[in-house]
Amino acid sequence: MRKFKYFFLAIAIFFSGQLLSAQEIKAKKIENPVWVKMVFIKFQPGKMDKAKTLIKDYFAKADQNAGIPAPNAYHMTTGTYDMVVIWEMEEGLETLNYEMTPNDVKWMGEMSKLAGSQDMAMKKLDEFYSYLEDWKTEIARKE
16 A cells, blocks of 8 residues: 555656646846855965955055945854955946956056055055965855
8 A cells, every 4th residue: 555655646746747847938037136246265374454454554445536336344253264355246247258347447546546556556466465375256146
């Protein structure tokens, strides 16, 4: 008797799957998606405060001076990484087709002014990267 129960259950599952798959499948586009770039950062031991100083004195000021929305930064309390920084991708996935976006150009111009020259701005970026042990970048869509 038990074998028959399993047999009928299997048949019911098979036919219900057939009924579901018979429904018309339609393409559905997500309207006005908001894409973000998330960078997860792990600092070298003892270097987080130096990195935060560069962020405050240069990066955040360059955002503000360029009129670019500042990213959201979160300091992690668990996990592998120390911080996650999230930028909204203003042009959505089209942003990925740029080597340097118009906002990147504006930001770098302001960084150069703050640091004294483009070479000095690049040195500030190199200094920041020297404080990092690891990082990874992810792309996500807001719900």
